[in-house]
Amino acid sequence: MTIGILALQGDFREHEAMLQRIGAPTLQVRLPKHLAEVDRLIIPGGESTAIGKLLVLYGLLEPIRERGRKGMPIWGTCAGAILLAQRIAEGRPAGQPALALMDITARRNAFGRQLDSFEVNLSIEALGDAPLNTVFIRAPLIEQPGPAVRVLATLADGRIVAAQQGHLLATCFHPELTGDERFHRYFLEL
Amino acid sequence: MDKSTWTTKIGLAQMLKGGVIMDVVTPEQARIAEEAGAVAVMALERVPADIRAQGGVARMSDPSMILGIMEAVTIPVMAKARIGHFVEAQVLESLGIDYIDESEVLTPADEEHHINKHKFKVPFVCGCRNLGEALRRVAEGAAMLRTKGEAGTGDVVEAVRHARTVYTEIRRLTSMDEDELFTYAKNIQAPYELVRQVAEAGRLPVVNFAAGGIATPADAALMMQLGVDGVFVGSGIFKSGDPAKRARAIVEATTHYNEPEIIAEVSKGLGEPMVGISVSSLPQDKLMAGRGW
Numbered sequence: 001m002t003i004g005i006l007a008l009q010g011d012f013r014e015h016e017a018m019l020q021r022i023g024a025p026t027l028q029v030r031l032p033k034h035l036a037e038v039d040r041l042i043i044p045g046g047e048s049t050a051i052g053k054l055l056v057l058y059g060l061l062e063p064i065r066e067r068g069r070k071g072m073p074i075w076g077t078c079a080g081a082i083l084l085a086q087r088i089a090e091g092r093p094a095g096q097p098a099l100a101l102m103d104i105t106a107r108r109n110a111f112g113r114q115l116d117s118f119e120v121n122l123s124i125e126a127l128g129d130a131p132l133n134t135v136f137i138r139a140p141l142i143e144q145p146g147p148a149v150r151v152l153a154t155l156a157d158g159r160i161v162a163a164q165q166g167h168l169l170a171t172c173f174h175p176e177l178t179g180d181e182r183f184h185r186y187f188l189e190l
Numbered sequence: 191m192d193k194s195t196w197t198t199k200i201g202l203a204q205m206l207k208g209g210v211i212m213d214v215v216t217p218e219q220a221r222i223a224e225e226a227g228a229v230a231v232m233a234l235e236r237v238p239a240d241i242r243a244q245g246g247v248a249r250m251s252d253p254s255m256i257l258g259i260m261e262a263v264t265i266p267v268m269a270k271a272r273i274g275h276f277v278e279a280q281v282l283e284s285l286g287i288d289y290i291d292e293s294e295v296l297t298p299a300d301e302e303h304h305i306n307k308h309k310f311k312v313p314f315v316c317g318c319r320n321l322g323e324a325l326r327r328v329a330e331g332a333a334m335l336r337t338k339g340e341a342g343t344g345d346v347v348e349a350v351r352h353a354r355t356v357y358t359e360i361r362r363l364t365s366m367d368e369d370e371l372f373t374y375a376k377n378i379q380a381p382y383e384l385v386r387q388v389a390e391a392g393r394l395p396v397v398n399f400a401a402g403g404i405a406t407p408a409d410a411a412l413m414m415q416l417g418v419d420g421v422f423v424g425s426g427i428f429k430s431g432d433p434a435k436r437a438r439a440i441v442e443a444t445t446h447y448n449e450p451e452i453i454a455e456v457s458k459g460l461g462e463p464m465v466g467i468s469v470s471s472l473p474q475d476k477l478m479a480g481r482g483w
Binding site for chain 2: 007008009010011012013014030031045046047049050053054057058078079108109112113114115116117118119120135136137138174177178
């Protein structure tokens, strides 16, 4: 089983390092020929506008959407979660492409600018008892989860920061920036 | 909930990797940059080529101009403070800017001290020409680095020199035994603890972009192949004939830096590049990279 990591832009090497530590084979996906060789896909953190444009320019948007519809597990962190969302709060910027696979609304830069970026320990039932250190960087929020969506994690005030819809996973934070492998292992078991 | 931790500061730079950060002087240019796929913009009043041409003292930009650019785009916005000018940095932080560049492109305000960047909540990027300078900046709290190159020239030669120097020094460091690290740290005037970390990890403790003289898609890909994490393009885009097209081409070449066919494709018909000044023709006192201590 090869784990593809979308490597157009963003912190894809951090995901790669985490998976290699676990012992999972990885492949950087930059072109459609790479996508054909992978069984799962991680969309890393980065700038969703830049990644979205490159997805279209290099003919990856449709093939990823198609694979996602057919059941390939996909995990989006931060920018990746925005690309997975079917809806964007307050409108997607004009011409901004998206995979639109998950029945969720993503609110971009929901906490504000960089000065509002933060770390917090969250209890996430799906990962066991120990709290997870989560890192939010100019992060989005997940809103209006559809009936097929399971909420995996919320902040203390109830706002949604991780969700799952079958084989699709969206997190607003960055497990790849911490030493904790549990979210990556969780994705490998989907 | 802890805000502005070291992890969030270096983390934003991680998210910018593989991307292009573009100098812009108006909200309109910022929108063109975002539309072309820039991962961030650097808001400033004059691009380095104009600072070079017009001379005089180059300072922090007008806050209203920076705020206008922050309003115009959803990607992160950076702005420059003069080396050592911690009040300009305080002002930029109060505006809610996403990253401050303590930059040699502006006229230095202090010829001995850099800003103590640990005192700030906002993260800083700083320039470097070699490993010693890079690690001195990290010791002062820089959460991101960029090799300096020679800004405003369109000549990539100094960017190459500085990137090669940094990565050669890192490779040399990884082959040293523990005893040699102490003397090496002393010789490059960098804190021993950071030198040891680099020797162990085989890489810098923070993200490092290239800057200063990148004007074409091939220049950007060259810097990526030399090992940098991304590129800053200053005067190269908006001093060229077709900024939108060139901006997008540089974005594509930065992502696909190992695919010469793609770089060839995006390099076709880009129109006039910025005119450029050969760095070797510049007198010593016109070089910006020497600023910083």
